[in-house]
Amino acid sequence: MAVKFAYFLLLIIISILRSEQQTLRELKKRNVAKPISLQTITEAEIKAYMDNPANKPKLDFKPTGRYPQTNRAGLSEYHLAPQILGGTNASQKQFPWVAYMACDDRWLCSGAVISADWILTAGNCVYDINEFEIYVGGVDLDVEEKFEQIVFADNYYLHPNYSQITFENDIALIPVNLTFNDYYYPYIRPICLPKLSQTSNTFTKVSAVIAGYGNLADDSATDGSRFMQYVTLRTVNNAVCVANFGVSQFYSTNICTSPHPTKAPCHNDEGAPLMYRDPETGRYTVIGIYSFGSIYSCANRPAAYTRVSSFLGWISQVTNLAIRP
Template identity: 75%
Template sequence: MAVKLSCFVFLIIVLITQSEQQALSKLKMKGFTKPARPTTQDEIIAYMKNPANTPKIDFKPTGTYPQTNRAGFSEYHLAPQILGGTNASQRQFPWVAFMVMDGSSICNGAVISADWILTTANCVYGVDEFEIYVGGVDTDVEEKFEQIVFSDYYYRHPDFDTSTYENDIALVPVNLTFNDYYYPYIRPICLPKLSQTSNSFNKVSAVLAGYGDTVENSATDGSRFMQYVTLRTVNNAVCVANYGSSDFFSTNICTGPHPTKAPCDNDDGAPLMYRDSQTGRYTVIGLYSFGSSSSCDNRPVAYTRVSSFLGWISQVTNLAIRP
């Protein structure tokens, strides 16, 4: 995939408030982070006992168009083993999208249909144009079976909070070609089932794939190659202990900490994927939302819990959710 950044200059006059300007400046950084906040044991216990902090769906899905039965299948099985990641191969994660926003900043996303890319709200905030690459794994070359699509619109969750990153989820409309020529290089990943909306996905093995930095404080933006890493989800109490109960929600999933494996700058929006051992299909259970401001590694990491937003996703896309 040869990334060609636009050289056009646009003059855009936008009137926004000072607080919006500050929020937009923060979101345009290489990746959103939060400082550690001292949290008492009593606060952690209270958070975990509060019924409001258990996973749940937002509202009943109304979509009627099912995902393709090809969704979620990969041509490769992972070795039992981004930061500390491994280069991915074509066809391994054929739903991972590399996104260039306004010709400069980068993010990641997940194909959920020929018409929609799922990503985080922090990736789309204030963006005018998306250049999206799907089907490839190398940003420096044009790859066979790769598709490049453009979009100038997005649907950001209406309750996205730029301070806490609550409800950090968005959808970008696209026009991908799904047919036998591109299959299995481009296909969607499964959305969670309705029966999984109360699943904590605690202590499961999950895979993160994206184009973020492979070392901290990198001089370049992101990785040339798609990287993947196998992570272990942990109880949300681990993230609450690090970020505080007012900055971590039931609509988040937590991984880590790990000394060498973690998402880093420019991994925003990268899909966290769970593979069903019986069917072999991958489901997107999370989207990388934020990490620690002190370090990429050895700190717990927060993801948007996709199952908490199935009603909103279905409402916007008209996709039916499996029972």
């Protein structure tokens, strides 16, 4: 009798876990994008924008955090060959900080683990949301993976100057309670935040990786991807995005990636981390958070990311994380 009861209880637990996995795949997804400017942006306007000191990367607030990130931050078990839309399936331990987030019953987003207590994501992902179901440590949403964690959060910190209309200051933090220990390492760990010395770094013309669960094509028959996907993109001068979106629709607090015919973030990749791998240390740093693209197409259009280095002060003040010099 006891054996039958234990077996019955096990079936119930398996059913609940499968239900949780299915919930992660059934929520509504949306497209956060801007129209390409209908007005021709002249070279003089672009030059004036780029030369304006107000449009240079800079720090927002003074960091006040006292606790450094773990020395395990930013390490990956895999090294990418140079080479989402046009992406490749990721493996467990490859991007152990990428989080998949179900936001109420309204939409889906991604985020980046920066400590056991915090996930960094886009402001448009958290705006007016009551509860988050967050999945980390795995790469396949339809199966229960050995080292995955599913946690819930009912609070968030949205940048005080975030604009729902323009997506300016499109950054947010979600407090969580992840388990960091030797059992889950190296399947779950944080990504490095930029250094304070990188505040003025434009991060232009670098190879960067974005990973998320967004649409695999503009006209995808299904919303999002079952598997975590990654793609390597090239960052470009902000003038490229200014020329496409307009001088009033792109900011110094953004990073721009180059248009590509087959590789790009797409609908439902919002909040996904744009990552730069330091060739000297082999560690990944989150330099951007996918914010918006073009309403017309993911391919052949530049994409815009929130520049994380511009918000190190705010991140440090909210999380109490110390920022490296």
